[in-house]
Amino acid sequence: MIDWTKIKHFRRDEFDSPDTPGSGDQMQVPFVAVLDGIRQACGFPFLITSGFRTWRHNQSVGGKVNSAHTRGWAADISMTNSHWRFLLVKTALERGIRRVEIGSNWVHLDMDPELPQEVMFLP
Numbered sequence: 001m002i003d004w005t006k007i008k009h010f011r012r013d014e015f016d017s018p019d020t021p022g023s024g025d026q027m028q029v030p031f032v033a034v035l036d037g038i039r040q041a042c043g044f045p046f047l048i049t050s051g052f053r054t055w056r057h058n059q060s061v062g063g064k065v066n067s068a069h070t071r072g073w074a075a076d077i078s079m080t081n082s083h084w085r086f087l088l089v090k091t092a093l094e095r096g097i098r099r100v101e102i103g104s105n106w107v108h109l110d111m112d113p114e115l116p117q118e119v120m121f122l123p
Helices: 029-042 055-060 082-094
Strands: 047-050 074-078 099-102 106-110 119-121
Touching: 029 074, 029 082, 029 106, 082 099, 082 106
Parallel strands: 099 119
Antiparallel strands: 047 074, 074 106, 099 106
């Protein structure tokens, strides 16, 4: 379980699956710590649009069957500013993120050790 008092830039409920309040506690500690460091280094706010997902919620949003979200290793971040998007991805790569998905107005970052590494994919 994450000690949320040590996380500077995020609250647990930002990572909750919409169908299960409190489920943000199922996020992986190493991932949230890295994400917090990325946020600190970037110096601009992140809006988490998807963190932990229950299997039911993942299915309802069309998520992949083996989604890193269902294991607490992923977050989608709203990102409409192209310069911030570049800085986010650059900083994430520098801080050890090896799985990135780029959407038109969001970025998916994950560190799931069970999935292929060093990939950048599109929706």
